[in-house]
Amino acid sequence: MTSRTYGPWADACGVPVTTAARVEQIGVHKPHGALAGRRGKTGVVTDLGSSRVNVLFDGEDIPVGVRPHLLQVLAQQEAEGMTCLEGLHWHGYLHRAEGGLYELPEPTLLDRKIRLAEVPHTVLRSPSQVAKWVGTTSDQDECFVLWLPAPGLWRTYADQAEWRTEAVKLAARAGAVYTAVSSADGSARCELYAEAVSADDCPEHGVHHEQDA
Numbered sequence: 273m274t275s276r277t278y279g280p281w282a283d284a285c286g287v288p289v290t291t292a293a294r295v296e297q298i299g300v301h302k303p304h305g306a307l308a309g310r311r312g313k314t315g316v317v318t319d320l321g322s323s324r325v326n327v328l329f330d331g332e333d334i335p336v337g338v339r340p341h342l343l344q345v346l347a348q349q350e351a352e353g354m355t356c357l358e359g360l361h362w363h364g365y366l367h368r369a370e371g372g373l374y375e376l377p378e379p380t381l382l383d384r385k386i387r388l389a390e391v392p393h394t395v396l397r398s399p400s401q402v403a404k405w406v407g408t409t410s411d412q413d414e415c416f417v418l419w420l421p422a423p424g425l426w427r428t429y430a431d432q433a434e435w436r437t438e439a440v441k442l443a444a445r446a447g448a449v450y451t452a453v454s455s456a457d458g459s460a461r462c463e464l465y466a467e468a469v470s471a472d473d474c475p476e477h478g479v480h481h482e483q484d485a
């Protein structure tokens with residue numbers, strides 16, 4: 273369905289970053305120029321450097337060099353998402369549980385069926401919306417895991433930015449995003465399941481897509 277390449281000038285979703293593109297900083301990684309204080313801030317790409325793109329953030333005077341995988345191209349990304357992921361949206365389910373991340377069971381197709389029979393907590397329409405939803409619960413959390421379907425394992429991330437970037441990539445490949453976060457003491461966790469759904473899976477597909485407009 274997607275034939276994107278992940279080149280050096282691609283954003284977190286694999287969308288090409290070009291001069292004059294509007295971008296949002298979605299990752300945080302100080303050594304790569306992405307400070308925590310600018311997460312969620314938007315700006316314009318002034319030029320492409322050797323390993324970073326220079327972004328003039330809104331309200332600032334001097335462009336900042338940021339590695340492109342920590343950015344998300346706006347508008348264009350949405351447009352491309354609509355084209356490449358046509359007919360897909362995501363149902364988001366949130367589940368709070370006792371216990372840490374090591375007790376997470378392996379996701380099954382039956383789990384997915386049970387979730388899809390329930391009313392979703394939220395409906396998400398693009399990979400960027402999936403990433404934003406996943407990120408909103410995680411500000412006070414310190415441990416992150418993501419289900420990687422290809423090896424079939426819960427991978428632990430120490431770096432929140434890397435975790436979010438991987439979540440965007442999974443969604444951009446038209447996949448489900450299963451993730452969980454917990455506090456440092458591991459006494460409780462929050463599980464987030466974003467199920468990719470098509471018209472076959474979602475009887476309210478038309479309604480959910482109309483909300484797009």
Ligand SMILES: [Zn+2]
Nearest residue numbers: 474476477480
């Ligand atoms: Zn739906």
